Amino acid sequence: MRRVLRWWSGIFLAFLVVGALRVFMPLPFANEIVILSIYVMGCNFLLGRVGFISFGQPAYLAVGAYATAFYLFYFGQNPYLGILLGVLAGAVVTFLIGPFFVRLRSDYFALVNLALAVIMYYLMEKVLARITHGDNGLWFLTRMTSTSGLDLTRPGQFFVFAFVVALALWGFYKYLDETIYGACCLATKVNEDKVRFLGYSNLHIRWLAFVIANTTTALAGSLYAIYFGFVSPEITSPHRAADPVVVTILGGVGTLYGPLVGAIAYTGMKDVLSRVIVNWEFFVGFLLVFIMLAGERGLWDTLEQVLRRPRRIAGRPWTPNS
Amino acid sequence: MHNGDILAVQDLHVSYGASQVLFDVHLSIRAGQLVTCVGRNGAGKTTLLRTVAGFLRPTSGSILFNGGSLIGLRPYQIARMGLKYVPQDKRVFSDLTVRENLELASHATGDYDWAPVVEHFPRLKQLLDHKGGYLSGGERQMLMIGRALLGQPSLLLIDEPTEGLAPGLVDHLKDVLKALSRKTTLVIVEQNLPVVSAISDKIYAVKEGRIVAEISDPQAIKANVCERYL
Amino acid sequence: MDPQLLISGVIFGLSMGSIYFLLAIGLSLCFGLMRIISLDQLLYYSVGAYLTYTVQVATGNVWAAVLVGALVAGLVSLAVERFVFFRIYARDITFTMITSFGVLIGGVGAIKYIWGLIPRPAAIPIQAQAAIFGTAVPVYRLIVIALSVLVYLGITLFLNRTITGKAIRAGIEDVDHVEGLGINVYRLFTITFVIAGMLSGLAGGLHAPLIMVDPQMGLNVLAFVFMVVIIGGLGSIKGTLISAFLVGQVTSLGSLVYAPLAQMAPFAIMLGILLVKPTGLYGSKFLKR
Numbered sequence: 048m049r050r051v052l053r054w055w056s057g058i059f060l061a062f063l064v065v066g067a068l069r070v071f072m073p074l075p076f077a078n079e080i081v082i083l084s085i086y087v088m089g090c091n092f093l094l095g096r097v098g099f100i101s102f103g104q105p106a107y108l109a110v111g112a113y114a115t116a117f118y119l120f121y122f123g124q125n126p127y128l129g130i131l132l133g134v135l136a137g138a139v140v141t142f143l144i145g146p147f148f149v150r151l152r153s154d155y156f157a158l159v160n161l162a163l164a165v166i167m168y169y170l171m172e173k174v175l176a177r178i179t180h181g182d183n184g185l186w187f188l189t190r191m192t193s194t195s196g197l198d199l200t201r202p203g204q205f206f207v208f209a210f211v212v213a214l215a216l217w218g219f220y221k222y223l224d225e226t227i228y229g230a231c232c233l234a235t236k237v238n239e240d241k242v243r244f245l246g247y248s249n250l251h252i253r254w255l256a257f258v259i260a261n262t263t264t265a266l267a268g269s270l271y272a273i274y275f276g277f278v279s280p281e282i283t284s285p286h287r288a289a290d291p292v293v294v295t296i297l298g299g300v301g302t303l304y305g306p307l308v309g310a311i312a313y314t315g316m317k318d319v320l321s322r323v324i325v326n327w328e329f330f331v332g333f334l335l336v337f338i339m340l341a342g343e344r345g346l347w348d349t350l351e352q353v354l355r356r357p358r359r360i361a362g363r364p365w366t367p368n369s
Numbered sequence: 370m371h372n373g374d375i376l377a378v379q380d381l382h383v384s385y386g387a388s389q390v391l392f393d394v395h396l397s398i399r400a401g402q403l404v405t406c407v408g409r410n411g412a413g414k415t416t417l418l419r420t421v422a423g424f425l426r427p428t429s430g431s432i433l434f435n436g437g438s439l440i441g442l443r444p445y446q447i448a449r450m451g452l453k454y455v456p457q458d459k460r461v462f463s464d465l466t467v468r469e470n471l472e473l474a475s476h477a478t479g480d481y482d483w484a485p486v487v488e489h490f491p492r493l494k495q496l497l498d499h500k501g502g503y504l505s506g507g508e509r510q511m512l513m514i515g516r517a518l519l520g521q522p523s524l525l526l527i528d529e530p531t532e533g534l535a536p537g538l539v540d541h542l543k544d545v546l547k548a549l550s551r552k553t554t555l556v557i558v559e560q561n562l563p564v565v566s567a568i569s570d571k572i573y574a575v576k577e578g579r580i581v582a583e584i585s586d587p588q589a590i591k592a593n594v595c596e597r598y599l
Numbered sequence: 600m601d602p603q604l605l606i607s608g609v610i611f612g613l614s615m616g617s618i619y620f621l622l623a624i625g626l627s628l629c630f631g632l633m634r635i636i637s638l639d640q641l642l643y644y645s646v647g648a649y650l651t652y653t654v655q656v657a658t659g660n661v662w663a664a665v666l667v668g669a670l671v672a673g674l675v676s677l678a679v680e681r682f683v684f685f686r687i688y689a690r691d692i693t694f695t696m697i698t699s700f701g702v703l704i705g706g707v708g709a710i711k712y713i714w715g716l717i718p719r720p721a722a723i724p725i726q727a728q729a730a731i732f733g734t735a736v737p738v739y740r741l742i743v744i745a746l747s748v749l750v751y752l753g754i755t756l757f758l759n760r761t762i763t764g765k766a767i768r769a770g771i772e773d774v775d776h777v778e779g780l781g782i783n784v785y786r787l788f789t790i791t792f793v794i795a796g797m798l799s800g801l802a803g804g805l806h807a808p809l810i811m812v813d814p815q816m817g818l819n820v821l822a823f824v825f826m827v828v829i830i831g832g833l834g835s836i837k838g839t840l841i842s843a844f845l846v847g848q849v850t851s852l853g854s855l856v857y858a859p860l861a862q863m864a865p866f867a868i869m870l871g872i873l874l875v876k877p878t879g880l881y882g883s884k885f886l887k888r
Binding site: 135169 | 634637683686687692693696697698700701702703704705706707709710711712754757815816820821822825826827833860862863866870873874877878879
Binding site for chain 3: 394412422424443444445449453454455456460461462463464465469470472473474476477478517520
């Protein structure tokens with residue numbers, strides 16, 4: 048019992064922080080952070096554990112978001128079902144395209160994903176405009192029913208739901224880290240040949256990782272859809288391709304709490320900066336360059352070095368190029 | 370260590386990331402000597418040459434070339450100072466002709482006199498317009514050393530010159546190296562012991578990243594005493 | 600199909616291919632020599648376009664504007680190379696790619712700041728049309744095609760006849776060996792990077808009169824240029840030329856057949872080629888992952 052508690056303690060601590068945010072910060076801010084951190088978890092896992100960088104995460108966001116949107120706009124009204132469908136869509140799509148993508152060298156992978164995001168954008172905006180309503184997007188905020196239990200149409204309760212989902216995902220990724228599969232992921236990133244000699248298939252390991260990571264992203268897409276009650280091609284705009292990468296790096300690649308720290312930092316920055324500077328993209332780009340030049344360890348590692356104690360409770364984050 | 374050393378290495382420690390590869394290496398090489406480093410695969414000989422040539426940064430220690438420190442200098446700066454490195458990979462620029470390979474070296478050093486190169490490797494003259502990719506292993510080795518000769522370097526580091534070559538070529542190369550050492554100091558990594566004993570003025574035996582023997586006595590060299598240290 | 604439509608489609612495709620080619624050679628060279636994916640080339644493309652617009656509005660002379668655009672783009676790329684890339688050449692490819700993306704995003708932000716968000720129209724220097732096989736074709740597009748062919752010849756000459764070019768070709772094979780000869784490879788890097796920047800700026804300047812100049816233009820073209828580079832294979836000039844024109848033709852002629860899918864066709868082709876040859880048509884297998 049104590050061991051279980053200790054295992055979860057770090058995560059609980061982190062989420063206590065988020066909970067505190069909920070109390071002290073405006074609700075939209077807290078909601079954005081939670082969804083963003085789910086979005087970034089997939090990217091973080093892919094980059095930190097498996098070694099793939101993707102400039103096309105928005106594509107998978109769109110898969111989840113649009114699947115949810117289609118259901119809620121055309122068919123049903125239950126937001127939970129919408130989310131489920133979004134996740135399913137994500138899983139199916141990533142399962143199908145996985146084997147093609149994961150064979151690629153890491154730089155090609157990044158660019159092919161970017162191309163995918165562009166294609167998705169184009170698909171949603173023009174090709175399937177009849178069903179997606181193109182740039183006008185799909186509005187279904189009013190169609191969603193208030194369900195028993197947690198009513199997702201109310202932001203406050205949505206937050207609780209998203210919070211729990213994020214918590215569960217965290218536990219999942221942490222668990223994954225400690226399984227043999229988690230070790231396989233790291234191994235395949237570092238030394239492909241050894242993995243093959245041990246009898247594992249690099250392709251299968253990466254394929255599964257791809258599915259897990261991008262289904263998580265699709266889930267984030269569904270959550271965005273429900274939260275805003277609206278989906279437009281903008282969600283997969285290639286201009287947004289940098290966001291998950293920036294947040295991942297901000298928080299620290301491959302670290303367990305990176306997505307959360309990065310999400311808080313990024314959203315906070317965006318919020319503060321957009322009030323001061325009209326186009327804060329310049330700053331984001333500059334910041335990214337600065338962080339890359341200064342050190343890729345991210346905020347979490349720096350924070351860690353400042354506060355020693357949490358290291359013991361939180362478990363050791365793993366930085367890839369140490 | 371003598372003050373007249375052309376190359377003096379002291380207390381050298383080199384690591385690849387967290388794993389240390391060279392421990393406390395000392396070398397003392399006088400001008401005009403032909404010094405060989407022998408050792409098994411993985412002993413650290415290539416790492417040693419690469420560090421001296423500037424491709425790796427030592428964690429501690431000193432490397433003095435004609436009294437001046439090489440540490441922190443870029444490889445091209447070291448090459449321009451007269452210390453040239455011939456790697457063991459037998460790769461020349463395959464898309465460029467032999468002539469162009471040599472032209473690059475001439476351009477870098479300002480030395481357009483190819484006579485000494487042709488004198489040691491007459492075969493290259495016939496191959497001038499052949500692309501590097503079509504040369505045999507032996508011809509490539511000749512080109513690599515020939516390229517390094519341009520600019521009249523005072524010290525040549527050569528990594529496993531006879532590796533993979535046919536016996537006839539090995540013999541020829543052995544004579545060339547001996548001839549070269551009359552004008553240039555040579556530090557050669559070699560695993561071919563008969564060659565080593567035939568041409569060396571001094572032998573360093575390297576084992577697991579350390580210098581375990583330094584043999585200068587001609588009798589001992591001839592008798593392949595170094596073998597027992599490997 | 601109407602032959603007139605076909606011919607103008609081909610010309611359109613060739614001119615688009617030319618623009619892609621100019622952008623893609625820079626990317627290919629930078630990868631081949633320095634092993635970096637220079638996403639920021641799209642920034643120099645935008646800089647070239649914006650400068651062309653600004654100078655053309657000020658002076659009325661479009662050709663001078665294009666020249667200025669290319670030069671300024673080269674200058675900006677020089678600054679970025681010296682301040683940013685110079686420090687990170689030794690890092691792995693993902694690292695430099697992310698950094699270059701940061702430069703691109705930051706640069707786009709700077710452009711938004713300086714020029715604002717509204718798209719600007721740049722004037723076409725030559726409004727005339729020529730007759731090719733009985734079809735009226737914009738002379739300007741023909742000039743763009745001609746210029747890119749000239750650039751291809753120029754680059755080929757440079758790489759094959761000049762000593763610097765040969766050093767670059769040698770460096771694409773093995774940088775350490777080149778440095779071991781005593782050649783300052785960092786200067787080679789700078790030269791290559793600036794050439795790439797100027798070509799990107801030229802691409803932007805030439806493209807500007809054909810489209811509206813807006814802050815996101817670099818990002819719009821980004822995916823296509825990279826599809827070109829991936830299909831052709833990073834590091835190969837010939838491959839880049841072939842795939843640039845291939846992509847240009849496919850999107851152009853494809854849109855005559857069935858417009859919505861035309862834009863997606865290059866993507867499908869790219870995936871198809873990557874299945875068979877994971878490093879592109881002429882790509883090098885230098886890196887493992």
